[in-house]
Amino acid sequence: MSNDKTNKIGVYVCHCGTNISHTVDVAKVRDWAAEGLGSEGVVIARDYKFMCSSPGQELIEQDIKELGLDRVVVAACSPHLHELTFRNASKRAGLNPYLTELASIREQVSWVHTDKEAATEKAKAVVTGAVERVIENEPLEELKVAIHPDTLVVGGGIAGIQAALEIANAGKKVWLVEREASIGGHMAQFDKTFPTLDCAACILTPRMFEAGNHPNIELMTWSEVTNVAGYVGNFSVTIKKKPRYLKEELCTGCRICIEKCPTKVVDQGYEAGIGYRKAIYTSSAQAVPKYPVIDTENCNFFQKGTCKVCEKSCPTEAIDYEQKEEFLTVDVGNIILATGYDLFDARKVSNYGYGRLPNVFTSIEFERMCNAAGPTSGDIVLRDGKTTPKTVGIIHCVGSRDRNYNNYCSNICCMQSLKFAHLVKERTGDTVYDFYIDMRTPMKAYDEFYQRVLEEGTLFVRGKVAQVTDAARKASEEGKLMVQVEDTLIGKQRRIPVDMVILSIGMEPRHDAKETGKLFGIGCSANGWFTEKHAKLDPISTMTEGIFIAGTATGPKDIPTSVAQGSAAAARVLNMIMRGEVTLEPIKASVYQGQCSGCRICNSLCPFNAITFLEDRKVSEINPALCQGCGTCVAACPAGAISGTGFSNDQILAQIDGLLMDVTLADA
Amino acid sequence: MSKPKFAMYWSGSCGGCEIAVINIHEKILDVDANFDIAFWPVAMDAKVKDVEALEDEEILLCLWNGSIRNEENEHMAHLMRKKSKLLVSFGSCATEGCIPGLGNLFPVAELIDTAYTTLTTDNPDNIRPQTVTQVPEGEITIPAMKDRVHTLAQVVDVDYFMPGCPPESHQIAAVIDLVIEVLQGKAELPPKGAVIGAGHSTVCEECPRQRNLKAIKAFRRIQDVAPLDPELCILEQGVPCNGPATRSGCKARCPSVGAQCIGCYGPAEGVVDYGARLITAFASVIDSKDPEEIEQILDGIPDPAGQFYRFNLADSLFQAGAPAFKKNEV
Numbered sequence: 001m002s003n004d005k006t007n008k009i010g011v012y013v014c015h016c017g018t019n020i021s022h023t024v025d026v027a028k029v030r031d032w033a034a035e036g037l038g039s040e041g042v043v044i045a046r047d048y049k050f051m052c053s054s055p056g057q058e059l060i061e062q063d064i065k066e067l068g069l070d071r072v073v074v075a076a077c078s079p080h081l082h083e084l085t086f087r088n089a090s091k092r093a094g095l096n097p098y099l100t101e102l103a104s105i106r107e108q109v110s111w112v113h114t115d116k117e118a119a120t121e122k123a124k125a126v127v128t129g130a131v132e133r134v135i136e137n138e139p140l141e142e143l144k145v146a147i148h149p150d151t152l153v154v155g156g157g158i159a160g161i162q163a164a165l166e167i168a169n170a171g172k173k174v175w176l177v178e179r180e181a182s183i184g185g186h187m188a189q190f191d192k193t194f195p196t197l198d199c200a201a202c203i204l205t206p207r208m209f210e211a212g213n214h215p216n217i218e219l220m221t222w223s224e225v226t227n228v229a230g231y232v233g234n235f236s237v238t239i240k241k242k243p244r245y246l247k248e249e250l251c252t253g254c255r256i257c258i259e260k261c262p263t264k265v266v267d268q269g270y271e272a273g274i275g276y277r278k279a280i281y282t283s284s285a286q287a288v289p290k291y292p293v294i295d296t297e298n299c300n301f302f303q304k305g306t307c308k309v310c311e312k313s314c315p316t317e318a319i320d321y322e323q324k325e326e327f328l329t330v331d332v333g334n335i336i337l338a339t340g341y342d343l344f345d346a347r348k349v350s351n352y353g354y355g356r357l358p359n360v361f362t363s364i365e366f367e368r369m370c371n372a373a374g375p376t377s378g379d380i381v382l383r384d385g386k387t388t389p390k391t392v393g394i395i396h397c398v399g400s401r402d403r404n405y406n407n408y409c410s411n412i413c414c415m416q417s418l419k420f421a422h423l424v425k426e427r428t429g430d431t432v433y434d435f436y437i438d439m440r441t442p443m444k445a446y447d448e449f450y451q452r453v454l455e456e457g458t459l460f461v462r463g464k465v466a467q468v469t470d471a472a473r474k475a476s477e478e479g480k481l482m483v484q485v486e487d488t489l490i491g492k493q494r495r496i497p498v499d500m501v502i503l504s505i506g507m508e509p510r511h512d513a514k515e516t517g518k519l520f521g522i523g524c525s526a527n528g529w530f531t532e533k534h535a536k537l538d539p540i541s542t543m544t545e546g547i548f549i550a551g552t553a554t555g556p557k558d559i560p561t562s563v564a565q566g567s568a569a570a571a572r573v574l575n576m577i578m579r580g581e582v583t584l585e586p587i588k589a590s591v592y593q594g595q596c597s598g599c600r601i602c603n604s605l606c607p608f609n610a611i612t613f614l615e616d617r618k619v620s621e622i623n624p625a626l627c628q629g630c631g632t633c634v635a636a637c638p639a640g641a642i643s644g645t646g647f648s649n650d651q652i653l654a655q656i657d658g659l660l661m662d663v664t665l666a667d668a
Numbered sequence: 669m670s671k672p673k674f675a676m677y678w679s680g681s682c683g684g685c686e687i688a689v690i691n692i693h694e695k696i697l698d699v700d701a702n703f704d705i706a707f708w709p710v711a712m713d714a715k716v717k718d719v720e721a722l723e724d725e726e727i728l729l730c731l732w733n734g735s736i737r738n739e740e741n742e743h744m745a746h747l748m749r750k751k752s753k754l755l756v757s758f759g760s761c762a763t764e765g766c767i768p769g770l771g772n773l774f775p776v777a778e779l780i781d782t783a784y785t786t787l788t789t790d791n792p793d794n795i796r797p798q799t800v801t802q803v804p805e806g807e808i809t810i811p812a813m814k815d816r817v818h819t820l821a822q823v824v825d826v827d828y829f830m831p832g833c834p835p836e837s838h839q840i841a842a843v844i845d846l847v848i849e850v851l852q853g854k855a856e857l858p859p860k861g862a863v864i865g866a867g868h869s870t871v872c873e874e875c876p877r878q879r880n881l882k883a884i885k886a887f888r889r890i891q892d893v894a895p896l897d898p899e900l901c902i903l904e905q906g907v908p909c910n911g912p913a914t915r916s917g918c919k920a921r922c923p924s925v926g927a928q929c930i931g932c933y934g935p936a937e938g939v940v941d942y943g944a945r946l947i948t949a950f951a952s953v954i955d956s957k958d959p960e961e962i963e964q965i966l967d968g969i970p971d972p973a974g975q976f977y978r979f980n981l982a983d984s985l986f987q988a989g990a991p992a993f994k995k996n997e998v
Contacts, residue, residue, distance in 0.1 A: 518957075595937055597872035599903075599912035601949050604881045618873070636952035638913030639870040640939035653940060656985075 007041030007135055010069040011127060012060060014051035014076035016106055023110035025120040029075060032124045036665050037131050043067060051076050057089040064093035071134045072100040075127045078107040080543070096139035098586070098646065103130035124663035132658030136651040140586040147233035148333035149577050150175065154225055157185020158204065158559060159551025160338035161211045162566030163573075168216035170574055175330055176211060177239055178221045180269070182287035184208050185340055189270060191370035191378070193559060194419040195449035201373070205286045212288035222293055226327070228520055229608060231628045232546030233333045233582045243323035245294040250318035253290030257310035257319065258282070265298045272364040275375030280310050284373065294321075334546050334573040337530065338566060339516055341507040341552040344399030344406065351467045352398065352503055358383035359481055360468055360501045363416055370423050380427050382500060389499035392424045393483045395465045396436040400506030400556075408527055410506030411556035414440045417504045418450055421458040432458040433496055435465045435485055443558065461496070463488045468501050507556040520547050521607075529555045540569045545582070548572055587629030587646040593619045595641035602633040602642065672728035672851065674703035675719075676758075677748055678710065679734030679741035680768040680817065685759040686710045686733070688834035692841045702848050703729070716744075722751050729847060731758040733834075735768040735982060736818040740811035749824040754857075756864070760833035762820040764934050764942075765982020767833075769817045772981050773973060776813045817982045828858070830865040833932035833979060836918050839865035867916030868937045871929050875911055875920035877901045883955035887968030890928055902928050903953075908969055913939070913946040931979050941985035943976035 011033035015021035026047045033045035044063055048056045051074055063069050072095065074086045079102040087097035105123040113119040149172055153164045156178030164176045176183070187193075188208070190200035212219055220239055227238035263279035270283040279299040282292045300307035301321060311319040346354035346362050354360045359382050361369070372378040382389055394417045400410040414436065421432045434453075439460075441447040454460070467484040473495075480497035487494050509528030510516065517524045522542040523531040530549045533541035540548050550565035551557060557565070576582070598618035602611055610626035611633060613619075622633070622642070634644040643649060678686060690696060699705075706727050707714045719727075730752035736742050749755055760766035771779050784791050799812045820826055830843065843865045849855035858864060872879065879901045888906045890896065902909040902923055910931035911923055922929050935942035950969075956962050969975050977984055 595869050597870035597912065597916065597936075598879065599870065599872035600879045601882055601912055601953055604883065605952050632952070635948045638945045638949035639936040640945060641869075641936070649938070649940065 007071055008067060008069050009037075009040070009042045009071040009073060009131060009134065010060065010063045010067065011037070011042055011045040011131065012051050012056075012072070012074045012076075013045070013047040013105075013127070014056070014074065015047065015049045016076060016110075017050065020076070020106050020110045020123075023113055023116055023119045024105055024123045025116060028120050029105070029123045029127060032663060032665060033073075033075075033127055033131070036124075036663065037128060040131055041071070041135065042131060043069070052082050052085050057085065060086065060089045061093035064090060064095050069095065070099065071137065073103055073127065073130045073134055074100065075103040075105045075123065075130070078102075078104045097142075098140040099134065099137050101130045101134040101137065103127045121663060125659050125661070128661050128663055129655040129658035132661075133651050133655035136648065136654045138645065138648075140645055143584045143586055144581045145233055145584055146581050147576055147579065148235075148331050149173065150330070150332045151573050151577075152177065152225075152235070152237050152330070152332040152335045153338060154335065155185070155338035155340055155551070155553070156180075156183030156211070156219075156221065157338060157340045157551060157562070158187045158207070159340070159553075159562040159566040159569075160185075160336070161207050162563045163336045163338060163550055163570045164211055164217055165207065165214065166567050166570030167573055168211075168214045170570075172216065172574070172577055174214075174217045175237075175239070175332060176217050176219050177223050177225055178219075179224045180283065181222050181244070181281075181291075181293045182208075182283045182289070183211060183219070183221060184283070184286075184288065186364075187559060188284065188286070189272065189364060189371075190367050191372070191374070192419060192423065194415040195445045197419070197422075201286060201371075205288075208286070208288040219289060220328075221289060225519065228335070230331075231584070231608065232544075233576070235332050235335060235546065237330050237332060237335070239328045239330065241326040241328060243325055244291060245296070245319065245321055245323050246291055247318045247320050247323075248289070248291050250316045251291045252316055252318075254315065255282075255285070255292070256313050256315065258292055260309050260313040262307070262309060263298055263300055265295065270368075271375055272362070272368045274365050274368055294319075334548065334576050335520060336548045336550055336566075336569045336573060337516070337520060337522070337553055338549070338551045338562075338569075339510055339513070339553045341556065342510050344410075344505040344508050346398055346503045346505050348405060349398055349503075352395065352465070352501070353468045353470070353481075354503055357468065357470055357481060357501075359389075359499060360503065363413075363420070363502060363504045366420055366502045370420075370427075378427075380424060380430075380500075387499075388428055389430055391431045391433070391498040392428075392500045392502065393433040393435060393468075393481070393496065393498040394420050394502045394504060395468075395483075396434070396504050397464070398503040398505045399508070401437060406506055406508065406527065408556070409440065411440075412558050413504040413506060415446055415449070415558070417502075418453045418458075420502055420504075421453050422449075422456060425453075425456050425458065433483070433498060434458050434460045435483065436460065436462060437464050443560070461485055461487050461489075461494065463494075507552060510553070513553070520544065522547055522549070527555075529553070540565055540572060546576070585629060585646070587644060588624050588627045589622050589629060589631065589634050589642050589644045590624070590627075591620055591622055591637075592641050592643065593617075593621070595639050596620055596637075597639055597641075599638065601638060602636050605632050605636055607632065671702060671704040673706035673722075673726055674699060675705075675707040675727045675730040675748065675752065676710070677707065677730065677732050677734075677744060679732070679744065679762075680737030681734030681759065681761040682767070683710070685731075685761075685834040688759075688832075688837055689731070689840055691837040692844070693837075695841045695844060698848060699844060702851060716747070719747060719751055724750055725753045727752040729754050729756065731756050731830075732762050732820055733759040734820075735761040735765050736814065736820060736823050737768055737771075738811040738813050742814065742818075742823055743811075745820060745824045754827045755820075755824070756828045756830055757820045757826045758830050759835055760831060760932055760934065760979045763829050763831050763983070764980045765817050765819050766932075766979050769819075769980070769982030770973070770978070772816045776815055780813070819983050822982075827860055829861075829863045831863065831915055831932075831934040832866070832918065835865055836921070838919075839917055863915070863937070865917065866933060869916045870936050871911035871914045871916055871918065871920050871923065871933070873916050874918070875901075875923045877923060880904060882953035884950075884953050884965065885955050886965055887950075889970070896926055898926065902926075906968075908950060908975055910946060910975075912949055913942060934979060934983075942980040943984055946976050947972075 013026050013030045030045045030047040083102045087100050090100040091097045103126045109123045152175045153160045154177050164174045167174050193200050223241045226240045229236045257280050258278050261278035261280045264276045267277040280292050280294045296302040368374040399405040424432050441450045463486045465485045469482050472478045483496045521544045530553050532539045548569040550569040551562040596619040608626045610623045634642045707719050757763045890907045907928045909928035911929035914931045915933040915936050
């Protein structure tokens with residue numbers, strides 16, 4: 001505890017409407033600050049309905065000017081939200097912004113407690129901690145650095161393509177990295193898009209082509225980001241280019257190698273397991289770029305050492321079995337993550353029989369089946385490849401809105417199911433049953449589409465399907481798939497015979513979304529989707545400056561929303577590029593060399609490579625130009641020889657002392 | 669002119685600090701030449717009442733070794749403080765609590781139970797020590813254990829701290845030389861509260877072993893590493909060596925001869941919690957990103973309390989011996 005009575009500290013307690021005052025007795029916190037902390041240098045304590053409003057901020061500014069405050073504590077929301085607001089208020093009144101601290105009594109107190117008395121005591125402790133801490137704060141000067149004008153877009157689905165094109169069309173360079181061999185993402189697999197029934201390929205392939213041939217887009221498919229260093233404005237990104245076993249500069253995309261390749265493989269990727277591809281392949285004839293890749297696990301040459309048919313048949317001698325992976329490091333100022341989603345594995349819902357009952361299909365299989373360029377040339381047939389079904393059942397919410405799997409709504413399944421119902425009707429005239437829990441058609445022209453499908457005669461059954469089985473109970477059920485469902489509108493169990501079942505499977509975060517998040521320094525929600533900076537007001541930013549997110553990587557979305565997010569992320573990046581420079585917090589670590597023993601524990605920890613070991617003097621040193629103030633080395637230094645401005649040991653220990661102080665007033 | 673008075677007292681400790689003082693060999697004659705030994709129960713006969721009879725601050729230099737384990741320790745600490753001009757917290761027990769401080773992991777009753785019931789304890793009547801006992805001759809008392817071990821500085825005001833378990837003899841000799849020089853007017857005392865007889869950095873600074881970037885895949889006990897590379901940093905070989913966090917001053921005695929540092933010189937300058945520093949340091953150099961594997965690697969440290977707080981528990985942040993609520997301080 002500091003006994004320095006020369007400080008003049010102002011404490012401001014916010015009600016946040018009723019967000020705080022509902023659970024915390026704001027007046028008591030104010031009185032505690034005024035009376036209990038007077039000995040610590042608090043000269044004024046006020047409470048106000050909304051500290052972040054103009055009059056609230058003016059209160060602080062006025063006190064700084066009139067009372068000569070030299071430290072300010074605002075007890076309000078999380079620093080994430082309004083630290084900058086109040087630091088700027090102090091700055092306007094002539095006080096160094098780093099002499100203002102936020103005490104979070106909303107996120108860390110009122111929102112997480114219900115007992116008003118205990119919450120008030122805790123709020124007092126949190127405020128006391130902030131007061132003790134702010135005494136140890138030192139004035140700091142902000143730093144400005146230039147922003148690199150290039151951008152990295154990760155993920156070449158429709159959101160990533162959109163973002164890349166927006167930025168490239170504005171005249172700025174984009175590195176578009178895609179881990180598959182072609183861009184296009186899930187959308188490239190679809191047949192029609194709801195609700196307008198545009199052909200997906202017709203609207204997507206021109207965009208793919210444009211992205212693939214844009215002078216400002218450096219397209220890197222069959223590539224993955226392996227390392228990200230640096231910070232907003234100055235990222236250094238390492239990209240691994242996996243070997244295609246083909247020299248791109250020689251390949252003309254003539255596809256003779258694909259035609260000649262003797263090995264046929266079930267295509268679990270693009271064709272969703274219902275079609276074939278060769279061992280040298282492109283996802284489709286419309287793939288961008290046009291260059292094929294060799295699937296070494298199925299290639300005769302890589303497995304058995306003989307064949308080389310592709311090499312022999314290639315007219316330009318582009319095949320290169322010796323090709324190795326390459327690593328490329330590029331500098332960019334901003335990064336957009338549009339890494340998309342994975343599909344729910346329908347095998348997990350064993351009672352629906354997918355993988356066991358041949359005529360149970362997933363929605364993505366059905367998309368490929370409907371596609372005129374797909375394995376059945378657009379014919380809707382059973383697993384035998386020839387029989388047209390007479391009756392089709394479509395089941396919603398498979399893996400979604402289900403406590404056993406994912407508790408969230410996958411957003412697109414209702415419309416996707418309605419689209420399937422329409423396509424089946426249109427192409428076969430079959431009887432279609434649509435099993436739904438709730439029909440969700442809120443976007444533009446969606447409900448009209450639902451009306452249309454209703455009018456087309458699809459039979460809607462409201463209820464969650466219990467089971468799909470081929471076990472017949474009577475002769476009429478023989479050879480049928482029986483759908484057991486409670487029809488909640490008539491209040492009865494029904495057992496409906498169909499020939500084909502389509503499971504409308506939900507969206508899931510990418511299986512490696514957590515690792516991707518770690519790589520780029522952003523967080524994931526409990527469900528695994530990337531977390532936005534603000535769910536409502538900043539849905540495409542993240543807590544890491546310079547890293548933006550778009551499309552289904554942040555949660556299930558339809559195509560228009562993904563495209564809009566791609567454009568929005570691009571606008572934010574262009575905003576950064578136009579600004580030209582970014583203000584960095586002057587939070588830096590430094591080594592007190594007299595205390596450094598050169599143990600080298602910190603040496604490999606710095607994510608920004610700011611630490612060097614001086615061999616001659618046997619001590620470590622931090623380059624302040626590279627240091628981003630993350631604090632990793634400060635925590636790691638066993639000798640306590642590294643200190644971080646803004647988070648010094650003195651500040652943190654003073655804060656702990658404050659938190660542990662007895663906060664009862666003598667007369668209270 | 670009479671010589672200034674010297675005292676050395678021990679409380680909760682093993683006696684090794686006294687041996688370390690004797691271990692300065694002929695230098696002890698300088699002590700005798702320059703000081704009048706007023707009170708040193710290990711070395712000469714004197715009674716507490718002799719000390720009580722002294723004027724306040726009549727003893728110039730008192731080296732106090734040992735933790736404050738019982739009420740008598742505390743009483744003596746107050747007495748020696750009162751009678752001494754310079755009170756030095758001498759050695760690890762006095763400064764950090766040391767091995768006696770590990771008693772703070774358990775309630776006192778449990779400690780006593782354990783001590784009086786181990787397999788090797790011959791205690792057929794299952795007796796426990798009593799602070800007050802009636803005997804035919806009357807009532808006898810022994811000092812009660814305090815509910816936890818305190819460091820000397822947690823109980824009385826201390827002028828200087830001298831770490832080490834025990835402090836190295838060459839450091840003791842150097843401090844004695846300094847005090848004599850001060851007496852002769854040739855040198856000045858360091859500022860009050862300073863750590864004397866030790867360095868300002870950590871053991872690594874004095875350690876002759878080669879240090880590289882660290883990436884630890886497994887922690888192993890030293891007997892399980894055979895043979896230990898004689899040139900290479902012990903921590904890099906997977907043996908949890910406390911050198912990086914431990915104050916320099918011992919000339920890296922243990923690592924120099926192939927044993928890991930166990931941390932007897934305590935935290936480096938300005939470090940508040942030795943164990944916490946060491947935990948974050950070890951955690952930082954674990955070479956894995958897989959939480960399960962990290963867990964497994966950390967399990968390679970069989971006794972975390974002993975590894976990280978063997979000497980420092982009583983002085984650590986979470987057992988600082990000070991009341992949690994500052995304003996309740998007595």
